[in-house]
Amino acid sequence: MIFFSRINRKSTPAAVKKVVFDEMTISSRVEELASEISRDYQGRDPIVAGILQGALVFTRDLVKNLSFPVSPDFIRISRYGRQSRTGEVEIVKDLQEDIQGRHVLLIEDIVDTGLTLNYLVRILLERNPASLAICTLLDRTELRLAEVPIKYVGFNVNDEFLIGYGLDYREYYRDLPFVATMNLEVVEPRTADRRQQTTDNRQ
Ligand code: PRP
Numbered sequence: 707m708i709f710f711s712r713i714n715r716k717s718t719p720a721a722v723k724k725v726v727f728d729e730m731t732i733s734s735r736v737e738e739l740a741s742e743i744s745r746d747y748q749g750r751d752p753i754v755a756g757i758l759q760g761a762l763v764f765t766r767d768l769v770k771n772l773s774f775p776v777s778p779d780f781i782r783i784s785r786y787g788r789q790s791r792t793g794e795v796e797i798v799k800d801l802q803e804d805i806q807g808r809h810v811l812l813i814e815d816i817v818d819t820g821l822t823l824n825y826l827v828r829i830l831l832e833r834n835p836a837s838l839a840i841c842t843l844l845d846r847t848e849l850r851l852a853e854v855p856i857k858y859v860g861f862n863v864n865d866e867f868l869i870g871y872g873l874d875y876r877e878y879y880r881d882l883p884f885v886a887t888m889n890l891e892v893v894e895p896r897t898a899d900r901r902q903q904t905t906d907n908r909q
Pocket of ligand 1 (some may be wrong): 814
């Protein structure tokens with residue numbers, strides 16, 4: 707049985723430099739956050755909304771641990787250029803739920819400058835929710851440029867490039883079960899790219 711589970715585990719990609727938060731650490735912190743949120747929102751029927759893509763994994767694990775039933779909602783935004791200092795975003799997939807008069811808890815994977823969330827919060831507040839708060843797995847306050855009302859933080863992190871547990875490098879590595887720093891010089895091709903390379907090599 708042990709052998710069976712071992713052969714099914716994915717190997718750690720070479721791009722992983724150092725695991726910063728392993729599966730156990732993340733899972734116990736997610737449970738703590740979920741207990742806190744469960745206490746604060748009991749009987750308030752909140753909308754728990756993950757911001758795609760990064761927060762998908764964290765949102766899934768968080769709602770699993772809440773003490774009240776909740777169906778997570780999701781919003782997807784597109785930023786107008788990463789270097790933009792306005793944080794201006796376009797909503798490319800909106801929430802399913804009408805948030806007017808409802809308590810909203812936005813879920814993020816990481817807050818850096820805060821520009822994205824600052825802008826998104828302003829858009830959502832125009833819809834008159836009863837309240838709006840933010841829960842982020844990771845908070846990188848040293849990069850903060852804009853105020854954001856973060857209520858729940860999983861871990862504070864410093865300015866290192868992180869991958870895993872939803873965080874990506876060009877859409878790679880979101881599926882890693884841990885958060886790790888990355889060797890930026892080692893980027894492995896995705897399976898599809900590898901297949902293409904193999905085909906090309908045969909030609
Ligand atoms: C990341 C993260 C936040 C944003 C934080 O998203 O999920 O939404 O950056 O940056 P900021 O605080 O400096 O504004 P990203 O654009 O990488 O998209 P993703 O969620 O699809 O990975």
